[in-house]
Amino acid sequence: MQFNPNSTFLFVMAGFIILFVIAQSLFFLVRSWHRAKELGMDMKQMKKTMISTAVFTFAPAVSILLGVITLSKFLGIALPWMRLSVLGAITYELPAATSTANALQVSLSEMVTDPKVYTAIAWVMTLGIFPGLIWVPLFIKKIQGGLMKIKQKDDKWGDIVMTALFLGMISAFLGMVFADIRQGLQGWIPIFVLLFSALLMAVCGLLIKKCGIKWLENYAVPISMLGAMIFAVVITPVIGG
Amino acid sequence: MGKNKKTYDDMTHFYGRIWILLALAVIFSFPIGACLYYHAWPGIGPVLKGLIGVAPIFWTVGFIEVLTFVPMLGTAGSYLAFVTGNLTNLKVPAALTAMENARVKPGTEEGELVSTIAVATSSIVTTLIIAAGVLLLVPLTPVLNSPALKPAFDNILPALFGGLAVVYVSKNWKIAVAPLIFMVVLFLLVPSLSGSVGVLVPVGALIAIGSARILYKKGKL
Numbered sequence: 076m077q078f079n080p081n082s083t084f085l086f087v088m089a090g091f092i093i094l095f096v097i098a099q100s101l102f103f104l105v106r107s108w109h110r111a112k113e114l115g116m117d118m119k120q121m122k123k124t125m126i127s128t129a130v131f132t133f134a135p136a137v138s139i140l141l142g143v144i145t146l147s148k149f150l151g152i153a154l155p156w157m158r159l160s161v162l163g164a165i166t167y168e169l170p171a172a173t174s175t176a177n178a179l180q181v182s183l184s185e186m187v188t189d190p191k192v193y194t195a196i197a198w199v200m201t202l203g204i205f206p207g208l209i210w211v212p213l214f215i216k217k218i219q220g221g222l223m224k225i226k227q228k229d230d231k232w233g234d235i236v237m238t239a240l241f242l243g244m245i246s247a248f249l250g251m252v253f254a255d256i257r258q259g260l261q262g263w264i265p266i267f268v269l270l271f272s273a274l275l276m277a278v279c280g281l282l283i284k285k286c287g288i289k290w291l292e293n294y295a296v297p298i299s300m301l302g303a304m305i306f307a308v309v310i311t312p313v314i315g316g
Numbered sequence: 317m318g319k320n321k322k323t324y325d326d327m328t329h330f331y332g333r334i335w336i337l338l339a340l341a342v343i344f345s346f347p348i349g350a351c352l353y354y355h356a357w358p359g360i361g362p363v364l365k366g367l368i369g370v371a372p373i374f375w376t377v378g379f380i381e382v383l384t385f386v387p388m389l390g391t392a393g394s395y396l397a398f399v400t401g402n403l404t405n406l407k408v409p410a411a412l413t414a415m416e417n418a419r420v421k422p423g424t425e426e427g428e429l430v431s432t433i434a435v436a437t438s439s440i441v442t443t444l445i446i447a448a449g450v451l452l453l454v455p456l457t458p459v460l461n462s463p464a465l466k467p468a469f470d471n472i473l474p475a476l477f478g479g480l481a482v483v484y485v486s487k488n489w490k491i492a493v494a495p496l497i498f499m500v501v502l503f504l505l506v507p508s509l510s511g512s513v514g515v516l517v518p519v520g521a522l523i524a525i526g527s528a529r530i531l532y533k534k535g536k537l
Binding site for chain 2: 076078084085088089091092093095096097099100101102103104106107108110111114116117120121123124125127128129131132133134135136137138139140141143144147152154156157159160161162163164166167170171173174175176177178179190191192193194195196197198199201202203204205206207208209210211212214215216218219222226231232233234235236237238239240241242243244245246247248249250251252253254255256257264265266268269270271272273275276277280292293295296299300301302303304305306307308310311312
């Protein structure tokens with residue numbers, strides 16, 4: 076059978092897997108929604124949560140789409156579409172494809188035509204990432220049990236541990252922004268973008284607190300992110316990145 | 317209420333496990349289906365060669381992500397987010413921001429519900445945007461790949477974490493100082509580490525927890 080990485084068969088397979096993910100998301104969304112109603116939570120806030128999350132998701136989703144485009148140059152569209160919609164991230168899939176191509180001494184500068192190379196890459200992508208699905212059911216109760224114990228012993232300290240976890244994550248990403256600083260002024264671009272995003276967030280905070288613009292609360296993160304991305308587009312040619 | 321909550325939690329674990337096991341079967345169906353359809357089994361050798369290059373790092377980071385993100389995402393949020401992927405750049409910030417805006421705490425039932433709603437919404441929207449993008453790939457590719465827009469997507473992480481930092485660091489700056497200084501110095505000294513930022517997340521978390529413990533013991537938090 077003639078192999079084509081953009082064949083209908085592969086698209087049908089990818090489409091089926093993506094429908095599965097949408098079904099799972101809908102299942103937990105509806106279930107949580109009903110539970111929130113049952114508990115008498117503010118459903119208007121829940122609606123706002125959905126809308127603001129959807130707005131916030133837009134830019135990262137387009138960035139993921141860029142990953143699909145990058146991988147599609149040598150893997151066709153079906154496999155990258157499926158991998159980046161389920162489980163994956165470009166930071167995993169590109170190294171997995173590159174590592175397999177290098178091992179098989181195949182160039183990734185043009186479309187894969189050998190079905191065995193294609194399936195080898197698909198296997199490495201799948202085997203490289205599937206343990207995450209096993210760790211969750213194996214360890215989730217132990218992790219949550221440990222946190223509950225901390226909270227039961229000392230509620231305030233339990234809250235501090237949770238906050239410290241977020242701050243650990245944020246610190247790692249903030250630190251990473253400084254990695255290219257030695258490249259000269261263009262290495263500073265990510266820092267300028269970071270500071271601009273922080274500035275926009277601070278302005279949003281002032282508008283919410285001082286001017287009482289409450290609706291802004293749910294959109295402050297997407298506004299600061301999108302604003303900073305536009306800022307990057309403007310300053311990069313000026314600085315010469 | 318206590319009994320009711322336990323039942324809901326137990327059922328969340330039950331459904332979560334079913335969905336995650338189904339997801340395992342579903343993701344393996346792609347390589348198996350492609351091999352069967354094209355009669356093109358690659359053989360163990362090539363797969364192992366490719367896997368050796370990535371598995372040690374991916375499997376370790378995957379385990380670390382479970383340890384770090386489960387407490388933030390809650391039960392259903394974890395079962396869902398680990399299937400839909402893109403955790404650090406999308407699902408975790410989405411869940412955290414949603415809980416912050418709804419004024420609920422992670423680790424509570426309200427936090428669990430808000431986090432799940434955020435992760436589910438984000439997953440559905442992402443899937444739809446990617447699907448729409450795939451449909452419109454031919455006209456969209458030159459626009460998205462244009463050099464003018466490249467800096468916007470190159471800088472998506474600083475654009476996201478700059479805003480988040482103001483929200484979280486300003487409220488908890490005493491806890492944030494130690495991990496922040498450590499990370500900035502580390503990346504200045506070893507810039508190549510930016511490729512393994514996933515491994516550094518728990519390092520940052522441990523430093524934050526350690527410094528918070530000292531401050532807490534001294535009564536400064």
